[in-house]
Amino acid sequence: MSSDASLESAQAQDAADPLSRLRAAFHVPATPDGRPVTYLCGNSLGLQPRRAMDEVAKFMQEWQQLGVLGYHDPGADWLNLHERLAPTAAALAGAQLPEVVVMHSLTINLHLLMASFYRPTRERHRILIEQNAFPSDRYAVASQLEWHGYGREALVQVAARPGQQLLQEDDIAAAIEREGGRLALVLLPGVQYLTGQRLDLARLIAAAHRVGAVAGLDLAHAMGNVPLALHDWGADFAAWCSYKYLNGGPGATAGAFVHERHFDAGLPKLAGWWGNELATRFDFAESMKPYRGAAGWQVSNHPLLGMVPLLASFPLFDEAGMGALAARSRALTGYLERQLDERLGARIEILTPRDPARRGAQLSVRLAGSRGGGRALFDGLISRGLTCDWREPDVIRLAPAPLYNSYEDCWRAVSIVEDALNAAPA
Ligand SMILES: Cc1ncc(COP(=O)(O)O)c(C=O)c1O
Incomplete structure (x- = not known):
């Protein structure tokens, strides 16, 4: 495991980025047993800003x-x-x-x-x-x-x-x-x-x-x-x-x-x-x-x-500025991509362009065994606390939104995918 692949490294990258503070402005949903979910689904429905309820x-x-x-x-x-x-x-x-x-x-x-x-x-x-x-x-x-x-x-x-x-x-x-x-x-x-x-x-x-x-x-x-x-x-x-x-x-x-x-x-x-x-x-x-x-x-x-x-x-x-957010987004999505490649290798296929200039936050992936199906694998991700989405016929979309997602989220998402793949019947 390269040092970049550890949870501590992800947490250190979060600590080093001043825009990480914006996560605190959002509610992160919880699993039924009360743990925060790993939410990589802002491409589908963004999280609730804390101040939304006040407004x-x-x-x-x-x-x-x-x-x-x-x-x-x-x-x-x-x-x-x-x-x-x-x-x-x-x-x-x-x-x-x-x-x-x-x-x-x-x-x-x-x-x-x-x-x-x-x-x-x-x-x-x-x-x-x-x-x-x-x-x-x-x-x-x-x-x-x-x-x-x-x-x-x-x-x-x-x-x-x-x-x-x-x-x-x-x-x-x-x-x-x-x-x-x-x-x-x-x-x-x-x-x-x-x-x-x-x-x-x-x-x-x-x-x-x-x-x-x-x-x-x-x-x-x-x-x-x-x-x-x-x-x-x-x-x-x-x-x-x-x-x-x-x-x-x-x-x-x-x-x-x-x-x-x-x-x-x-x-x-x-x-x-x-x-x-x-x-x-x-x-x-x-x-x-x-x-x-x-x-x-x-x-x-x-x-x-x-x-x-x-x-x-x-x-x-307004506070972050789209330029700074886009830079953070490239870094976060690049980190997620590296983690997927390094930790899952051939068990995952990334459909999204590899060139950061040709994509935004979202990585669309196919998991080994999911081609033409694999809905059960996706359900396994949700039940393990990774909120992402599924698009027919076999695409899972993972999107670290730079306003509230963290390197730690990306790290945890890959761990959950790995765990679900390991648990899937061969
Ligand atoms: C690319 C795209 N176009 C259109 C729509 C439909 O949007 P609405 O139901 O808000 O009209 C969506 C919804 O997710 C979308 O992703």
Whole structure:
């Protein structure tokens, strides 16, 4: 065992990193017998910031004491809550402030944005996605095609090469080039949910634009995980959820980005009153006066209970800074990778790119004996106190989130995997 492989070494690395202090700002779930679980599942649902309960309680009290006046009360300030959250969302997205809005939910936001940005014509109506896109994205895109009267043949899916797991940017760029003037929209993930692969978005956005297609992004697995520069990359639109790396809680209010070059382009929107500028929203005029910017895509009044936990989570991102968090993330995930390699060797297959620049926090793995099955092995991890997740057909995702995970978590996770593998029937 190399010295790096000891628990003491993991603990020493935790002690040496000043950002380790942020873990104390979160609740870590416990096993039925009261031990803290080893939680490597922030790619699925982020942990609860300790202050989230206070924010929720404060909101409930405001509702109790103010009723409807909470919307306009200067202390409660419900009407401007999305604006209070926007600066952190913009910083994480690499966007100008008016280019982001915290609203609705991820798939709904994708639909709202596609309503504006997917404007198919007879010649140009195809949509390109990756073959293993998250099912909700595939369903959403297929339904947009159907809604506009086009069939499945208009859905272009780029697959990994035979025998490979990962997408090649060359192949995506070539498919975009090949589709050329037939392609209306390219919808890609920042980080692919199943493999953890981070795509070169700057390159692929430019490729889409070269053929005159719109470049849209699903950043569910990228926001708060990897640094983004949506404005400089020139993405047309993007949407993300807030329950993974952003720690907003199950179903938390999501977010969206629209590049500022579209603000005055007269794009059609599926509208609702919340997209009306605050100054005139309650005039109830015959026609609406939308916000200039991403906030103009708001439709309904916000589910505030799903939003206030972000008031507890976002300041932690502000405090750490995405640059420092990304550096910590690389170190943590690299450590987890080394531990898996050194301690488990051929008993584990890592599907995620080995190059740290091509991934975020998540490592997707297959365990020996799990190919095409292995659900029992995964259940063994959960029962031993490792919370991670399983994606069909045989992928286990382990994601050390840099805000709250530690080197010790990574060390313990590998020990649990080893233990479960040893206990599995040969
Ligand atoms: C990549 C991706 N897209 C879309 C979704 C669906 O999100 P929602 O149910 O919040 O619309 C998820 C959920 O995990 C996801 O991971």
